[in-house]
Amino acid sequence: MSSPDLTDADRQAVIDVINTPILSMGKYTPAFEKSFCDLTGAKHAIAVNSGTAALHLCVRAAGIGAGDIVITTPFSFVASTNALLFENAIPVFVDIDPRTGNINPELVADAAKNIEKYLPRRGAESDVSRHRKSNVGRRWTPKAIVPVDVFGQPADMDAINAVAKEYGFTVIEDSCEALGATFKGRQAGRLGDFGVFAFYPNKQITTGEGGVIITDDDKAADMMRALRNQGRAPGDTWLQHTHLGYNYRIDEMSAALGVSQMSRLEELLSKREQVAAWYEARLSEIPGVEVPFVESFTTRMSWFVYVIRFDKKINRDEIAKRLQSRGVPVRPYFLPIHLQPYMVERFGWCEDDFPVTEDLGRRGLAIPFSGVMTEEQVDYVCTAIREEIKSTVG
Numbered sequence: 424m425s426s427p428d429l430t431d432a433d434r435q436a437v438i439d440v441i442n443t444p445i446l447s448m449g450k451y452t453p454a455f456e457k458s459f460c461d462l463t464g465a466k467h468a469i470a471v472n473s474g475t476a477a478l479h480l481c482v483r484a485a486g487i488g489a490g491d492i493v494i495t496t497p498f499s500f501v502a503s504t505n506a507l508l509f510e511n512a513i514p515v516f517v518d519i520d521p522r523t524g525n526i527n528p529e530l531v532a533d534a535a536k537n538i539e540k541y542l543p544r545r546g547a548e549s550d551v552s553r554h555r556k557s558n559v560g561r562r563w564t565p566k567a568i569v570p571v572d573v574f575g576q577p578a579d580m581d582a583i584n585a586v587a588k589e590y591g592f593t594v595i596e597d598s599c600e601a602l603g604a605t606f607k608g609r610q611a612g613r614l615g616d617f618g619v620f621a622f623y624p625n626k627q628i629t630t631g632e633g634g635v636i637i638t639d640d641d642k643a644a645d646m647m648r649a650l651r652n653q654g655r656a657p658g659d660t661w662l663q664h665t666h667l668g669y670n671y672r673i674d675e676m677s678a679a680l681g682v683s684q685m686s687r688l689e690e691l692l693s694k695r696e697q698v699a700a701w702y703e704a705r706l707s708e709i710p711g712v713e714v715p716f717v718e719s720f721t722t723r724m725s726w727f728v729y730v731i732r733f734d735k736k737i738n739r740d741e742i743a744k745r746l747q748s749r750g751v752p753v754r755p756y757f758l759p760i761h762l763q764p765y766m767v768e769r770f771g772w773c774e775d776d777f778p779v780t781e782d783l784g785r786r787g788l789a790i791p792f793s794g795v796m797t798e799e800q801v802d803y804v805c806t807a808i809r810e811e812i813k814s815t816v817g
């Protein structure tokens with residue numbers, strides 16, 4: 424499906440670390456963090472060992488706890504909701520824009536105003552019913568929102584921030600898929616109170632595993648640095664722990680690889696743009712195939728995956744099976760979060776709760792995508808898609 428884009432210089436950066444005795448908490452972690460401050464203009468960057476850990480630290484730093492309501496999207500990778508569940512917050516899903524797959528800001532505004540209407544409504548033992556019992560008479564207000572920059576395209580952050588400001592809630596921008604994207608000329612991840620990036624090998628840059636949080640909030644940054652390091656606050660010794668913390672530290676090999684990859688960010692993004700352009704030119708000519716939609720406010724798309732959608736009359740799963748058997752790896756993308764078994768069990772969501780999300784989930788297919796793909800490989804994938812559609816639809 425994807426392949427990291429690594430050079431000899433990237434590999435050497437890792438080897439250089441292994442040739443020293445300092446494999447954790449050395450000079451590469453702050454250097455990696457600085458590259459994010461330089462890119463985004465954020466005051467603080469905190470590097471951790473995954474995007475999920477980064478999201479979790481934002482949740483903790485924002486003071487989100489048991490029973491707090493957080494608005495988010497069901498059309499995402501599960502981690503954006505899981506980070507809320509780690510603290511027993513209540514995710515309140517709203518549906519998405521059918522063109523981009525990003526959270527629909529009008530529904531966000533409606534949910535902020537009429538939150539009761541959007542609460543998970545089933546599950547006798549759910550957090551909600553417990554929360555209801557202990558909060559009789561309390562006005563329900565969301566504590567935060569987690570918009571996700573889906574597939575490398577920023578959500579409509581101006582509209583979302585306006586609602587957040589009106590209702591006074593924190594914005595945690597999940598930019599795990601959107602490093603380097605810009606919204607009206609501003610860097611993705613920089614548009615809320617906290618921004619989060621992730622570096623699994625299919626991402627725009629990779630550290631193997633890793634994540635970064637950016638924020639301008641001094642107190643939250645101190646808190647997150649403490650929490651990633653077993654709760655050691657500034658001034659604590661190695662065996663003193665002011666907070667309940669975690670080991671979310673990034674190791675030095677990963678950070679060094681990250682520094683090297685960040686120095687090539689422009690090249691990495693441009694190569695992905697080229698592959699996306701090759702795909703668009705070929706796929707937009709195939710009847711029944713929709714290529715990704717890029718909003719006018721997306722001044723730069725940071726291509727993370729390439730997800731096409733099929734017309735309703737095309738059997739997506741049949742095409743996927745046939746492509747796989749021809750050696751073209753593909754995946755349905757995303758499977759909606761609210762229909763994941765543990766979510767259904769805990770909150771009682773069911774089919775038709777979020778029809779746009781479900782529709783995109785049923786019609787979307789991620790096709791092979793990375794910056795190291797050649798035009799011949801793109802041709803091969805597109806020809807296979809064209810032929811399989813023709814042979815199934817006629």
Ligand SMILES: Cc1ncc(COP(=O)(O)O)c(C=O)c1O
Nearest residue numbers: 473474475500502503599621622
């Ligand atoms: C939208 C989104 N959020 C969070 C994550 C979690 O990042 P990680 O896999 O590094 O924990 C990902 C990564 O795939 C993601 O796509």
